Amino acid sequence: MSDLTEFTLAEARDAVLAKKVSSRELTEAFLKAMEAARGLNAFITETPEKALAMATASDKRIAAGIARPMEGLPIGIKDLYCTKGVKTTAGSRILANYVPQYESTVSQNLWNAGAVMLGKMNLDEFAMGSSNETSHFGPCINPWRASNSNAKLVPGGSSGGSAAAVSANLCLGATATDTGGSIRTPAAITGTTGIKPTYGRCSRWGIVAFASSLDQAGPISHTVRDCAIMLKAMASVDPKDSTSVDLPVPDYEAELESGVKSLRIGIPKEYRVAGTDPEIEAIWDKTAERLKAQGAEVVEVSLPHTKYALPTYYIIAPAECSSNLARYDGVRYGHRAQGTEDLIDLYEKSRAEGFGAEVRRRILIGTYVLSAGYYDAYYLRAQKVRALIARDFTEAFKSCDMVLAPATPGPAFALGEKIDDPVTMYLYDVFTVTVNLAGLPSLVVPAGLNRAGLPLGVQLIGRAFDESTLFRAGRAIELAAGFKAKPAAWWRGA
Amino acid sequence: MTKLIQGSTGAWEVVIGLEVHCQVLSKAKLFSAAATQFGADPNTQVSFVDAAMPGMLPVINRFCVEQAVRTGLGLKAKINLFSVFDRKNYFYPDLPAGYQISQYKNPIVGEGEVLIDLPGGEVAKVGIERLHLEQDAGKSLHDQHPDHSFVDLNRSGIALMEIVTRPDMRSAEEAAAFLRKLRAIVRYLGTCDGNMEEGSMRADVNVSVRKPGAPFNTRCEIKNMNSVRFITQAIDYEARRQVDVLESGGVIEQQTLLFDARNGETRPMRSKEEAHDYRYFPDPDLLPLELDEAWVDEIASSLPELPDEKKNRFMAMGLSSYDALVLVAEKESADYFEAMLKDGAEPKAAANWLNNEYFGRLNKAGLAIADGPVTASANSAIVQMISAEVISGKIAKDLLDIVWSEGGDPRAIVESRGMKQVTDTSAIEKAVDAVIASNPDKALAAKAKPSMAGWFVGQVMKATGGKANPATVNALVKARLGIADEG
Numbered sequence: 001m002s003d004l005t006e007f008t009l010a011e012a013r014d015a016v017l018a019k020k021v022s023s024r025e026l027t028e029a030f031l032k033a034m035e036a037a038r039g040l041n042a043f044i045t046e047t048p049e050k051a052l053a054m055a056t057a058s059d060k061r062i063a064a065g066i067a068r069p070m071e072g073l074p075i076g077i078k079d080l081y082c083t084k085g086v087k088t089t090a091g092s093r094i095l096a097n098y099v100p101q102y103e104s105t106v107s108q109n110l111w112n113a114g115a116v117m118l119g120k121m122n123l124d125e126f127a128m129g130s131s132n133e134t135s136h137f138g139p140c141i142n143p144w145r146a147s148n149s150n151a152k153l154v155p156g157g158s159s160g161g162s163a164a165a166v167s168a169n170l171c172l173g174a175t176a177t178d179t180g181g182s183i184r185t186p187a188a189i190t191g192t193t194g195i196k197p198t199y200g201r202c203s204r205w206g207i208v209a210f211a212s213s214l215d216q217a218g219p220i221s222h223t224v225r226d227c228a229i230m231l232k233a234m235a236s237v238d239p240k241d242s243t244s245v246d247l248p249v250p251d252y253e254a255e256l257e258s259g260v261k262s263l264r265i266g267i268p269k270e271y272r273v274a275g276t277d278p279e280i281e282a283i284w285d286k287t288a289e290r291l292k293a294q295g296a297e298v299v300e301v302s303l304p305h306t307k308y309a310l311p312t313y314y315i316i317a318p319a320e321c322s323s324n325l326a327r328y329d330g331v332r333y334g335h336r337a338q339g340t341e342d343l344i345d346l347y348e349k350s351r352a353e354g355f356g357a358e359v360r361r362r363i364l365i366g367t368y369v370l371s372a373g374y375y376d377a378y379y380l381r382a383q384k385v386r387a388l389i390a391r392d393f394t395e396a397f398k399s400c401d402m403v404l405a406p407a408t409p410g411p412a413f414a415l416g417e418k419i420d421d422p423v424t425m426y427l428y429d430v431f432t433v434t435v436n437l438a439g440l441p442s443l444v445v446p447a448g449l450n451r452a453g454l455p456l457g458v459q460l461i462g463r464a465f466d467e468s469t470l471f472r473a474g475r476a477i478e479l480a481a482g483f484k485a486k487p488a489a490w491w492r493g494a
Numbered sequence: 495m496t497k498l499i500q501g502s503t504g505a506w507e508v509v510i511g512l513e514v515h516c517q518v519l520s521k522a523k524l525f526s527a528a529a530t531q532f533g534a535d536p537n538t539q540v541s542f543v544d545a546a547m548p549g550m551l552p553v554i555n556r557f558c559v560e561q562a563v564r565t566g567l568g569l570k571a572k573i574n575l576f577s578v579f580d581r582k583n584y585f586y587p588d589l590p591a592g593y594q595i596s597q598y599k600n601p602i603v604g605e606g607e608v609l610i611d612l613p614g615g616e617v618a619k620v621g622i623e624r625l626h627l628e629q630d631a632g633k634s635l636h637d638q639h640p641d642h643s644f645v646d647l648n649r650s651g652i653a654l655m656e657i658v659t660r661p662d663m664r665s666a667e668e669a670a671a672f673l674r675k676l677r678a679i680v681r682y683l684g685t686c687d688g689n690m691e692e693g694s695m696r697a698d699v700n701v702s703v704r705k706p707g708a709p710f711n712t713r714c715e716i717k718n719m720n721s722v723r724f725i726t727q728a729i730d731y732e733a734r735r736q737v738d739v740l741e742s743g744g745v746i747e748q749q750t751l752l753f754d755a756r757n758g759e760t761r762p763m764r765s766k767e768e769a770h771d772y773r774y775f776p777d778p779d780l781l782p783l784e785l786d787e788a789w790v791d792e793i794a795s796s797l798p799e800l801p802d803e804k805k806n807r808f809m810a811m812g813l814s815s816y817d818a819l820v821l822v823a824e825k826e827s828a829d830y831f832e833a834m835l836k837d838g839a840e841p842k843a844a845a846n847w848l849n850n851e852y853f854g855r856l857n858k859a860g861l862a863i864a865d866g867p868v869t870a871s872a873n874s875a876i877v878q879m880i881s882a883e884v885i886s887g888k889i890a891k892d893l894l895d896i897v898w899s900e901g902g903d904p905r906a907i908v909e910s911r912g913m914k915q916v917t918d919t920s921a922i923e924k925a926v927d928a929v930i931a932s933n934p935d936k937a938l939a940a941k942a943k944p945s946m947a948g949w950f951v952g953q954v955m956k957a958t959g960g961k962a963n964p965a966t967v968n969a970l971v972k973a974r975l976g977i978a979d980e981g
Contacts, residue, residue: 095548100547100549101542204549205551206549206550208549209548209779242551242554243778243781319775322583322773323583323592323593323775326585326591326593327590327592331590331645332590343587370774370775371773375775379775
């Protein structure tokens with residue numbers, strides 16, 4: 001291959017193992033591509049020295065015949081994962097200079113599998129956002145542009161940097177996190193593949209918390225196979241995370257090509273919501289037909305509490321965030337305001353200066369809904385609705401094996417288009433938040449391009465811990481859609 | 495034992511409830527593996543979790559849960575097989591996460607009771623409302639630097655059991671008796687060292703007053719007390735203050751108070767406007783705590799004998815309730831006493847000897863029983879020699895002094911130093927005759943005034959080095975002086 005960055009993760013793995021290319025060559029190619037793509041602002045921190053050192057070590061292992069499953073494969077890490085000795089910002093001013101003394105379990109699992117770290121990826125501040133525009137380090141730009149337009153589009157959020165970097169061939173894959181759609185939204189609108197695993201599949205230890213009961217780590221990569229390889233390496237039970245689950249991690253890749261024959265695909269009628277782009281609805285229907293053509297059975301299912309999902313999510317997530325972010329107080333680490341009068345002044349100024357508008361908004365909402373006299377009306381009720389939403393899926397899975405749904409209500413939108421209107425921005429999460437509330441796994445795969453030439457993704461939602469079946473069906477969609485499109489590399493030299 | 499306070503409008507009754515924080519005896523913290531040793535250098539026992547670093551997660555320490563269950567069982571309380579950890583949110587520099595993990599709606603232990611022992615052998619019941627597990631905060635140090643405050647996080651995250659009583663106590667003395675009893679129970683159980691000076695047992699004291707039989711009045715809470723003596727003073731002061739307020743037509747405002755030990759007064763800690771809204775909600779980082787019934791039963795079957803049972807058993811051996819109470823107050827005392835019995839001492843004699851002789855010397859020397867210089871087997875030997883009339887009670891005290899300061903086997907000392915009681919009548923007769931012969935005037939006078947016989951007994955005892963059997967000496971003196979023996 002002339003350009004090593006065009007490899008999928010699986011192709012690169014095979015080439016490295018076959019010694020057709022060294023990890024160092026591969027890593028150098030990505031470092032060069034990253035340098036040329038700084039205009040996309042996909043990385044907050046690049047770690048070239050670390051990358052080359054890791055690649056060299058990997059090449060030695062390959063030479064010695066002791067390669068591990070992801071040996072020598074360069075990847076990016078969302079800057080929400082704490083990395084020992086490498087600045088971890090969470091996209092926030094309040095952690096702009098924070099260097100952890102510990103490594104998150106998931107990134108450690110990846111290093112233990114032989115992966116090579118290229119750097120830390122841009123994201124919405126504390127993963128709060130759907131467009132990567134709330135980052136203190138500036139927005140990340142979607143590598144895709146509509147045909148006949150130079151307008152900058154958002155890559156989605158919060159894992160915008162991860163999705164943009166994969167899409168622009170700046171890494172073979174990247175870690176991401178998903179609290180209300182932060183893996184799936186960016187994957188869907190950058191033509192990449194991403195999976196939000198079942199809650200508890202990956203450890204949350206060492207990942208900066210947004211909303212503990214919803215946060216889950218997962219990969220964004222080029223293909224379903226790439227995601228299967230990465231998730232296998234990332235997932236584990238962790239004694240340091242009480243909510244991680246002690247179930248064996250299957251060999252997802254092994255079952256990938258088993259097809260969808262006789263699988264029952266549920267189409268939830270409540271997901272036909274006003275305001276959805278007709279092209280999204282069309283690709284959804286088309287994907288259902290493609291699965292049917294490969295032997296799947298398509299059935300209509302009902303998820304009656306879907307309409308309550310967004311308000312429920314926007315109570316629970318801010319409530320947990322208001323408490324999780326209390327530790328950023330300017331006392332022990334992180335940004336501390338100068339010239340403060342007293343303790344209260346120190347708290348107020350440090351936090352006002354350290355947090356951006358969206359984070360402040362959610363802390364305020366969360367503080368409000370947990371307040372005495374409001375708790376029962378908001379938080380407690382939201383938890384009850386959450387249980388109903390989870391039950392909807394349990395019921396639906398009696399008549400289907402997985403649910404096929406849109407991932408986003410529209411394609412990538414323009415930078416600045418929704419950022420001043422939080423409610424419009426929140427509505428963009430309408431198809432993704434249900435899955436987090438129910439704790440289920442969900443895979444997003446590209447299904448085609450719209451008329452403007454922008455990628456559109458679809459979402460598969462599975463039973464808890466049944467990621468394997470999602471990968472199988474995702475692979476089937478991939479094969480039928482034949483999605484090969486790549487954005488034109490307009491950013492090089494831009 | 496209701497103690498009423500006399501006011502200008504009549505008698506008032508004080509109503510007291512306690513919230514006692516007991517530090518769980520555990521090598522590691524409630525949600526982290528950091529050490530818990532007292533007195534370590536500041537910030538040397540702090541994990542990333544305790545310092546609330548980004549991305550850190552709490553993991554429950556199974557042993558602390560076991561300790562809480564054990565304590566609950568010791569308080570004869572209901573163990574809740576399902577309990578939940580909640581976050582109590584507030585900002586303070588010694589609370590790194592900005593919330594304390596505690597148990598709010600679903601505590602691990604429910605209702606129980608403690609029997610308290612009052613003067614005169616009276617026993618009263620104090621209801622336990624609940625016991626829950628929670629984290630301790632760190633410590634703010636405001637006296638180290640002119641314009642900075644320092645924070646020591648060694649204590650941050652240490653497991654505490656908060657034990658909440660019903661408002662069942664009616665005097666400062668009852669509150670003190672409850673604390674002493676609770677302390678004894680947790681020390682017996684090995685779940686808390688009960689060390690109030692080191693802060694491993696602290697109490698918040700809720701006080702209100704009412705006319706006897708009237709409904710409860712508004713209460714005030716005196717925070718963070720770590721001395722039984724100060725608690726007693728604070729309750730008495732606060733009850734009197736409330737009576738004065740009510741009798742002068744005022745109302746009691748619910749408030750949090752601090753006790754100023756220097757001038758013996760309570761004063762408000764924070765005003766209502768600063769009252770916190772703690773925004774409790776279940777901690778999403780921790781799953782609900784579900785206990786296995788069999789595990790709880792296993793802990794129950796391993797409980798040691800507790801003070802009440804021990805006291806009853808000691809009384810069944812013939813001890814007075816007072817002696818039994820003194821012995822069971824500290825597990826070490828009771829163990830020491832039982833070791834003496836095991837070595838052959840008779841229970842009542844052993845209890846008398848300990849309570850009247852040995853404990854007094856320990857107190858005087860400021861020593862705990864474990865640090866005392868005389869072993870249980872040595873004290874047992876002394877008591878047995880008194881019972882067998884090998885030595886007199888007076889010699890026994892001298893013997894204890896020798897063993898205390900020089901050590902050694904009491905029986906061997908008695909032998910080698912000739913401390914045995916003289917029961918040989920002829921030897922005593924000789925000594926009596928000698929004393930009478932050298933004091934003819936006194937002998938004459940004694941015939942007219944029989945009470946003077948005591949002086950002769952003293953002289954004979956002196957002459958025999960205290961070894962003569964006092965009863966024999968008494969009888970012989972009277973016989974030789976011709977005084978009738980009235981018995």
